[in-house]
Amino acid sequence: MSFDAIDVIVTKRDGGELSRAQIDWVIDAYTRGVVAEEQMSSLAMAILLNGMTRREIGEWTEAMIASGERMDWSALDRQTADKHSTGGVGDKITLPLTPLVAACGVAVPQLSGRGLGHTGGTLDKLESIPGWRAALSNREMFGVLDSVGAVICAAGSGLAPADRRLYALRDVTGTVESIPLIASSIMSKKIAEGTGSLVLDVKVGSGAFMKTIGRARELAETMVAIGVDHGVRTVALLTAMDRPLGRAVGNALEVTEAVEVLAGGGPRDVVELTVRLAREMLELAGTDGKDPADALADGSAMDVWRRMIGAQGGDPDAPLPRAAESMTLTVPGSGVVTKLDALAVGVAAWRLGAGRARKEDPVSFGAGITLHVTVGDVVRKGQPLMTLHTDETARFDRALRTLEGACEVGPSSSPDQLPLVIDRITAG
Amino acid sequence: MSFDAIDVIVTKRDGGELSRAQIDWVIDAYTRGVVAEEQMSSLAMAILLNGMTRREIGEWTEAMIASGERMDWSALDRQTADKHSTGGVGDKITLPLTPLVAACGVAVPQLSGRGLGHTGGTLDKLESIPGWRAALSNREMFGVLDSVGAVICAAGSGLAPADRRLYALRDVTGTVESIPLIASSIMSKKIAEGTGSLVLDVKVGSGAFMKTIGRARELAETMVAIGVDHGVRTVALLTAMDRPLGRAVGNALEVTEAVEVLAGGGPRDVVELTVRLAREMLELAGTDGKDPADALADGSAMDVWRRMIGAQGGDPDAPLPRAAESMTLTVPGSGVVTKLDALAVGVAAWRLGAGRARKEDPVSFGAGITLHVTVGDVVRKGQPLMTLHTDETARFDRALRTLEGACEVGPSSSPDQLPLVIDRITAG
Numbered sequence: 096m097s098f099d100a101i102d103v104i105v106t107k108r109d110g111g112e113l114s115r116a117q118i119d120w121v122i123d124a125y126t127r128g129v130v131a132e133e134q135m136s137s138l139a140m141a142i143l144l145n146g147m148t149r150r151e152i153g154e155w156t157e158a159m160i161a162s163g164e165r166m167d168w169s170a171l172d173r174q175t176a177d178k179h180s181t182g183g184v185g186d187k188i189t190l191p192l193t194p195l196v197a198a199c200g201v202a203v204p205q206l207s208g209r210g211l212g213h214t215g216g217t218l219d220k221l222e223s224i225p226g227w228r229a230a231l232s233n234r235e236m237f238g239v240l241d242s243v244g245a246v247i248c249a250a251g252s253g254l255a256p257a258d259r260r261l262y263a264l265r266d267v268t269g270t271v272e273s274i275p276l277i278a279s280s281i282m283s284k285k286i287a288e289g290t291g292s293l294v295l296d297v298k299v300g301s302g303a304f305m306k307t308i309g310r311a312r313e314l315a316e317t318m319v320a321i322g323v324d325h326g327v328r329t330v331a332l333l334t335a336m337d338r339p340l341g342r343a344v345g346n347a348l349e350v351t352e353a354v355e356v357l358a359g360g361g362p363r364d365v366v367e368l369t370v371r372l373a374r375e376m377l378e379l380a381g382t383d384g385k386d387p388a389d390a391l392a393d394g395s396a397m398d399v400w401r402r403m404i405g406a407q408g409g410d411p412d413a414p415l416p417r418a419a420e421s422m423t424l425t426v427p428g429s430g431v432v433t434k435l436d437a438l439a440v441g442v443a444a445w446r447l448g449a450g451r452a453r454k455e456d457p458v459s460f461g462a463g464i465t466l467h468v469t470v471g472d473v474v475r476k477g478q479p480l481m482t483l484h485t486d487e488t489a490r491f492d493r494a495l496r497t498l499e500g501a502c503e504v505g506p507s508s509s510p511d512q513l514p515l516v517i518d519r520i521t522a523g
Numbered sequence: 524m525s526f527d528a529i530d531v532i533v534t535k536r537d538g539g540e541l542s543r544a545q546i547d548w549v550i551d552a553y554t555r556g557v558v559a560e561e562q563m564s565s566l567a568m569a570i571l572l573n574g575m576t577r578r579e580i581g582e583w584t585e586a587m588i589a590s591g592e593r594m595d596w597s598a599l600d601r602q603t604a605d606k607h608s609t610g611g612v613g614d615k616i617t618l619p620l621t622p623l624v625a626a627c628g629v630a631v632p633q634l635s636g637r638g639l640g641h642t643g644g645t646l647d648k649l650e651s652i653p654g655w656r657a658a659l660s661n662r663e664m665f666g667v668l669d670s671v672g673a674v675i676c677a678a679g680s681g682l683a684p685a686d687r688r689l690y691a692l693r694d695v696t697g698t699v700e701s702i703p704l705i706a707s708s709i710m711s712k713k714i715a716e717g718t719g720s721l722v723l724d725v726k727v728g729s730g731a732f733m734k735t736i737g738r739a740r741e742l743a744e745t746m747v748a749i750g751v752d753h754g755v756r757t758v759a760l761l762t763a764m765d766r767p768l769g770r771a772v773g774n775a776l777e778v779t780e781a782v783e784v785l786a787g788g789g790p791r792d793v794v795e796l797t798v799r800l801a802r803e804m805l806e807l808a809g810t811d812g813k814d815p816a817d818a819l820a821d822g823s824a825m826d827v828w829r830r831m832i833g834a835q836g837g838d839p840d841a842p843l844p845r846a847a848e849s850m851t852l853t854v855p856g857s858g859v860v861t862k863l864d865a866l867a868v869g870v871a872a873w874r875l876g877a878g879r880a881r882k883e884d885p886v887s888f889g890a891g892i893t894l895h896v897t898v899g900d901v902v903r904k905g906q907p908l909m910t911l912h913t914d915e916t917a918r919f920d921r922a923l924r925t926l927e928g929a930c931e932v933g934p935s936s937s938p939d940q941l942p943l944v945i946d947r948i949t950a951g
Binding site for chain 1: 567568
């Protein structure tokens, strides 16, 4: 059936429901270039402002999956599980988590993205490892997954190409913050990726796309429903992103922290969330192998990490890039750290060179921020708060402006922060 | 000052007011191609759904005027007045009105457009006159206006170029029906055109953009306020577009009807509205010359028409194009005509070839519809209702489908139709 783009836009603009046929047509026509970018962007704004029903969201997701290929891991001798995070500041969990779950007997086919704006991208982080390459053919991806049990690579252009175009369009048209569009974008890629189980890490707080628990819960419930409707065992955790995760923010800095976790150390929150997500993935996949905490302690997760990095050309022993310049800020007062704002730290790291403003920009691998204190710490005025790293001293100024008021110290002994894991969302 | 397109979009998306600086920047950047089409279209959808304040609408209009040149008629020895109609079916009023007002002593610098969709365009109508050309340089336009007192021509590309781009964009992105965007589009062109007085003919009914009196009144009030704020004496009439205006719909057919009016004849509604609008224009311009009804009766308006057409290369005596094929429909029952739907007749004429689906399409000058009865007429089943004209017999079928149910005949002696002039809107 053929439609007119304007009719589809006007239906949604005027508060109506799109039919299955309208959705299939508009996604297919957009993929073929028949529906123009400016038409899809006004439709996206109408969807953002007028919403979509659960039926529409599911059908929109299916149409995006149908725009490309679907991967299939049934030839593997293991179950598969994957994790997706909605993105945050210092969120390097994918790095230790992927080899950890593999070490416990479940294969992880992790297709990741690059960072845009203040949240980092897993591929950017891994690319700070000399030699490591993100682009694998489907055959190479299967090979690494089969031999190592874990693979992190870039999604090929054949996977949900409609989503790829729509995501880039939303990014420049102020239409990112729509729960139906976010949910269908994430889930179309994850379902097309072919994972059997999926754990969603939905971040909440200033450094996350979802600023409130209510919005995060709505997104989580929407995504879990889509996953379950499409035969993927899916669970979501709502987790804290009011403060940065861990102590390192920036590409190579985060790889170093991930390796510390795999070596049995690392910041408590990163370890806790990594182990919790691993357990969720293993439970969904229905295996009862090794406990993740043991796999961190006995070095088996580290072994998988080294083989995984090596299989993609990376040298796990090579020194990582370091930024040329650094500057250390001090704590503004004495007392207890009551606030360390995730968004401010994320934007500052971005401005120091860790992130990109446009898709085609390079990132600085060494740039970023190392935190010396965290929320709840008892501190004295003048002790080190954080160290900024950059390749260009001119960037310090803009980062410093962003950080004004980012850290607060007060008399309180129980700072008002979100629990690390706020809630767990399952289907139904 | 420089802004980011996304910040401007998000401000409006989230229900905020755009600042003067944001508006100036986004219109200028759009004109220069720095703000992309897909960004402007999501902003347009956000404006459509979230509205704009009167201040924002005024500033948006000013920014569009500032994107191009402003015409100036102060070197003329007469006052200037213009009329703008929001568009309807059979609305050829500009054709007799322009020479009529000139014959009464006020110059009319009328910049017109082409038709798109079911409403016709004044330039398309005039182009059915052999030799007549729409494109004049500013110098030629001044020359015709100075010597003849009236000129109808195409707006040059230098006039409100931001509006030109935005209008084309809205047309394909489902963002036409926004009162702030319609009002600022019309008024930016009319203010840049440099007229001293302006009468707005805001159409109401099935064949108009504004389907209800409430919406039409809102548009009229918005436009009158913009005009007055910018030093243009402005009045609006709300007029009926539930049925076609006059008896002819289609380019050459409407020129013929306009000439009948200039010759002292023509359908009563066309004459009445032409004279009423002329009186409004003359009153606003502050002249007390000849009465328009007299100028129609004594042939002086016809004289101006002939000179105006001739000055732009047209032959006022040349036979007009006629369509190759015709088909006459009959009245469906006996009684009083209670309905003759403007939209159905407009769309049917369009499908017969009188209008265009895309900007680059040609129009058929001879195609259209001649009505033999009008609302309120007492009729007998089987008498002629309307004649369809087209160059391609294959077009009859689609037109006929559109016309199903367009005409209703009932026992009522007082059909439920809008008065020709519904209301008059002035500033304050």
